[in-house]
Amino acid sequence: MSALRELARKPLALSCAVFAVLVVLAGARYDGLVSAAVLSNLIEDNAELGLAALGATWVLIGGGLDLSIGSVCACAGIGAAKLIVAGGLDPFAAFALVVGGGVAFGALQGLAIERLSLPPFLVTLAGLFVARAAALSIELESLAVSHPTLAALGDARLRVGELSIGPLGLAWLGATCLCAFALASSRFGRRVRAVGGNARAALHFGLAPARVRIELYALSAGFAALAGCAHVVYGGSGSAIAASGLELEAIAAAVVGGTSLAGGVGSALGTALGVALFGFIQTVILFEGTLGAGWTRVAVGGLFLGFVALRKVLETWVRR
Amino acid sequence: MNPLELAGIEKRFPGVVALDGVDLDVRAGEIHALVGQNGAGKSTLAKILTGLERADAGTFSVDGRRVRPRSPAEALALGIGAIHQEVDLVPELSLAENLLLGREPLRWWGSDRRELASRARRALADLGVEVDVRRAAKDVPLGVQQQVCIARALSSDARILIYDEPTASLGSAEVERLFAQMRALRERGLAQVFVAHSLEQVFALADRITVLRDGKRVGTFVARESSPHAIVEAMLGAALGGAPERRASTAGHAWFEARGLARPGVLAPIDFALAPGEVLGVVGLVGSGRTELARALVAADPGVHGERLVDGAPVRVTSPRAAARVGLWLSPEDRKVDGLCLGLSVRENLALGVQRRARFARVSRAEQTELAERWIRALGIAATPEQRVGTLSGGNQQKVILARLLAAEPRLVVLDEPTRGVDVGAKAQLEARIAECAERGLSVLFISSELDEVVRRARRVLVLRDRRAEVLLVDADVAALRRAMAGGETAGTAPHTMVPPGGRDAE
């Protein structure tokens, strides 16, 4: 019992356990839900959210908040599509350009927050409006992209046993592992955790919290732009009105995965788990068959609520 | 040429002259104490030394070279390390990471964890500390965290160390350990500046003492040729009256009784009783259950067992709100975290005290202001009613809490470390106010690490050890309390009457 409690003390382990319960329950109800094919699809379908959520995780751990993720994602998507279609650029060059642009945009937001000491909520909310405006000014309509490289990317699959993972899934999983490693043992990761955990101590230690945070906003916007590229690869088109509300989903996924809104605590693996939970809920709804928009929302929200409530109850039980 | 020399340092903040032409020289192999009342400029001077603030005028030299550090990083590069008032480590990082943050050994693929741990272990072993450096900072005792701060400063080759009230959050054993270390570092020839409130500590440690008052240097004294009395007079700028005497014993029947007050796993059952106007002292080392007892009494945390009897009848107390209903109020140990709404004004914080009696009905703004002004006068709080509490000094914040408690017209107040981090002048005022209230029939549970204070104020003292009541001493002296706190040798301390916990006065 005490070993169980010790295990449950770790938010990540707790999330895993609750998730496992959910999978077992759902697996018992729907045939074929727990299968390699479903898992493969889940990974590929949620890479966009997964990448965006990684950015949100970094910012939250550093004690900040980024609401511009969805808009930056849309702007990067439509921007890349336009560059490929109208500019005749190679997709990878286009992707590199928009990710660079995203990083610059994030750095600007970070500068406004840290140098002018404005609240992150307002600055990134302004960023949400501005980036969406930029996206709409690139192209109001959705823009379809057809390019041999993209077609090849869309068909490429890595087969591991029964799993078959596409390039987006690989990118997401790879980025997750990279972030997990960077958070745990790179100098930058340690700085981020220090700044988010105790900014005053970090300052006393001779770190520059403001600089670290600016870098974080740049990183977050970079991940959002990457998610926009993933959107183009996944759907074969860019759209200025895509990904609205993505920032809330990304933050929710990070929080479900054990990242604290107060800063200092969080993990990339936990965020991946949070994203997987959302993906899983969508899959369950798919298996349920023809649910209306209303029922889908009630199911998504209800399962999400059930998950966080159950975890909270367990957490309280552990603390006692 | 001294390692550290300041001359004519000035620092102004909007509307305040914090430092006005202050000189300071610190020799190698010296512990130099910096004392003064709150607001005298000690902290500002320490901040200038450590690069957190920059002086407006004056010269600052290290080893004879003029310097002007603009950040803690630059100060550190000059060999000036800092140990701050509140132990400031990043709670989620490991001790090793905290120790070497920003200077981690790197490999091409990231940081070298093994090298990190071994370097940290070596730095701590240098100070004689054995601890698992992979543990998170939040999981080790405060004393160990403090050692990490010192090791951190030393491992970056600091030759000048600035301690800004380093003992504020330490227990007495940890303080002893810190002092032993500071003496050892003195032998190594380091220059150390020690900003302190406790003159007892200053005289135990310092070679020279610089006194600040109102941003000016009053003088520098050689500790061996001076006395605490002289220093206090220099700090206050006036002759000091005699120390308040202990009051005569109170007669009267116990109106309040706690029976088997306990919180499983945190506090073993404790009994005690209080008469009107009685001050019951509670002492114990950090972690002995002092704070837990204080919080259990007003049911600040869930899961408290035991009975509370008021005027002989049991009362149901399940929350601080319920405790307030029967007249029990707590002044918590950490005033910033548990005691005050720092963003609200003095008036609003005080209104919280009377509001409970008024329920949801309105206490008019005029009444609130009148209340605030009355208590500001009564306790000598240096603030206006509309000033935000977060901007006040520690002593004034503590007075605001005390005023809030007293404004609520309580029957029993629990004061958990009411004088921690409070300067000498304010301390005496606080003590006098507490004594006055007791005279008017208020019962006080007085918890403090400053044993002389406890001995002065309380006839009966409950000694806690290992989260249980060790013994109840009557008319004990400081030495007897120390022995009881350490445990074991309480039996046979002849002149002191021993009463089992829960017993009445032994007259």
Added chain:
Amino acid sequence: MPSERVRAKLASFAPLYVLLATWLVAALTTPHFAELAWRDGRVVGASVDVCVRAVPVMLAALGLTLVIAGGGIDLSVGSVLALAAVGAARASEAGGSAAVAVGAAVGLGLLVGALNGALVVALGLAPIVATLASMIVVRGAAQLAAGGVVVPIDRSGLVEFLGARPAGLPASVLLVGLLFAAFVVAKRGFAFGLYIEASGDNPRAARLAGLPVGAVLFATYVLCGLASALAGLVVASEIRAADSASAGLYLELDAILAVVIGGTPLSGGRARLLATLVGALALQTLATAMLMHGLAPHVALLVKGLVVLVAAAIARPSWGRAIA
């Protein structure tokens, strides 16, 4: 220091400057913007239009001000608006009187508010997480209740009730005034305001000071639900229908923005109700002026983003950033 106090005082009026500046720019650049006229027993003009259009945001933002002052956040206001609108429409469809329709909407708002409060206070969930979940669920519930269609309000006293123009002013604007007055009375006339601000500033200290922190915070969520439901009534009666999918979408962002432009810090501890209304009006003035100019939606978004930044910069000294 008097100069400092004066500066702080001036800074605390920042939302008003933003409103005046936007109104002035709009009036100077937009033909007929500043005109007011008396026609058929009612006041008409762009400024009145701004007030009317700002009503939903003002109502929701009033409720949010209390929640945010208590240290929380409520993302579900837009969904509650939709649910209340559908509830009112269904009630009047079933032949209910205006009172029944209003009762249905208000009841639903109170219910969701209580649910949010229970999740945050009793269960201890982070407000942003709990209300994000209820935002999704309540929107779904609204769609279920509407049965996937836009529910029209045909023959109802509801529309007349809220469409009335006593004293030449739209009833919906008076409703805002009424709710504002009620909140001000609750805040100032009773200890509620002090209780909310103390609980938001430092819940631990407030609890030890004997305050019923849980009950106070619960009440803020319930009141916020009520305010959002009233916004739902207004929206439903204005368009004479309840659209469960799009009504109140992104209302939470505009409402939070209004609260924050008004100077209520997101960290809690202060409630500035009047400033919130001013903030909401400033946002709507901007939106209306851009609409009258015929600005493309994306240009309007860009301008909105920039104005948010400027507002934040002006209000900076009164943010009450972390205290030493």
